[in-house]
Amino acid sequence: MPSPASDQVLLRVECCAVCRTDLHVVDGELREPKLPLIPGHQIIGIEEATHTRLGVPWLGWSCAVCSYCRSGRENLCDRAKFTGYTLDGGYAQYAVADRRFCFEIAETYAAEEAAPLLCAGLIGYRAYRMIGDARRIGFYGFGSAAQILAQIARADGREVFAFTRDGDMAAQHFARQMAPYGPEAPPRRPRNRSMPRSSSPPTAHSSSPHSGTSSKAGPSFAPAST
Ligand SMILES: [Zn+2]
Numbered sequence: 738m739p740s741p742a743s744d745q746v747l748l749r750v751e752c753c754a755v756c757r758t759d760l761h762v763v764d765g766e767l768r769e770p771k772l773p774l775i776p777g778h779q780i781i782g783i784e785e786a787t788h789t790r791l792g793v794p795w796l797g798w799s800c801a802v803c804s805y806c807r808s809g810r811e812n813l814c815d816r817a818k819f820t821g822y823t824l825d826g827g828y829a830q831y832a833v834a835d836r837r838f839c840f841e842i843a844e845t846y847a848a849e850e851a852a853p854l855l856c857a858g859l860i861g862y863r864a865y866r867m868i869g870d871a872r873r874i875g876f877y878g879f880g881s882a883a884q885i886l887a888q889i890a891r892a893d894g895r896e897v898f899a900f901t902r903d904g905d906m907a908a909q910h911f912a913r914q915m916a917p918y919g920p921e922a923p924p925r926r927p928r929n930r931s932m933p934r935s936s937s938p939p940t941a942h943s944s945s946p947h948s949g950t951s952s953k954a955g956p957s958f959a960p961a962s963t
């Protein structure tokens with residue numbers, strides 16, 4: 738069992754979701770991982786000392802003194818450490834985590850429902866906030882983040898489009914499965930009720946709307962997660 742430092746919590750892991758970045762780490766595609774390493778960066782666990790339910794995300798530590806950290810942009814910290822990559826992660830019975838980077842998780846969520854929120858949900862919602870009141874939303878790629886955000890978008894009464902790789906039948910089928918989730922309000926354009934649609938990714942030229950907002954899900958620091 739790992740021993741927590743003074744600034745860390747010891748968690749009994751309930752669940753740890755899988756992200757594509759975990760696969761990149763395990764396949765050795767990201768430079769200089771901690772080795773040996775326990776992967777996994779979407780952890781739901783119970784703090785042993787207080788029995789508080791906490792979630793642990795990808796960003797697991799930052800220096801707190803650089804200009805980025807002091808301006809609330811600790812995700813850009815040059816010395817940042819990442820759960821399941823440069824810090825041990827959650828595919829274990831117990832994990833330690835810096836308490837500054839843990840989120841309290843409501844008991845109303847099942848652990849397996851809450852875990853994907855720690856990366857896919859977190860970065861997806863960050864991008865979603867940036868699109869303002871756009872009514873028609875395109876998801877480029879339809880993975881874990883898009884799955885979560887498509888449900889939110891449709892509950893908000895927005896029209897959802899999914900763009901996947903040509904021939905990726907699994908992703909296209911998955912995208913279409915999201916249709917039963919909404920919208921809760923009647924759509925403005927009933928012809929489009931069968932959305933989300935899937936298609937080949939458009940070229941940069943053809944995908945440029947005349948007036949639109951582009952918002953990228955995923956951290957801007959390297960390595961990108963999800
Ligand atoms: Zn810093």
Ligand SMILES: [Zn+2]
Pocket residue numbers: 756757758759778795856857962963
């Ligand atoms: Zn991730």
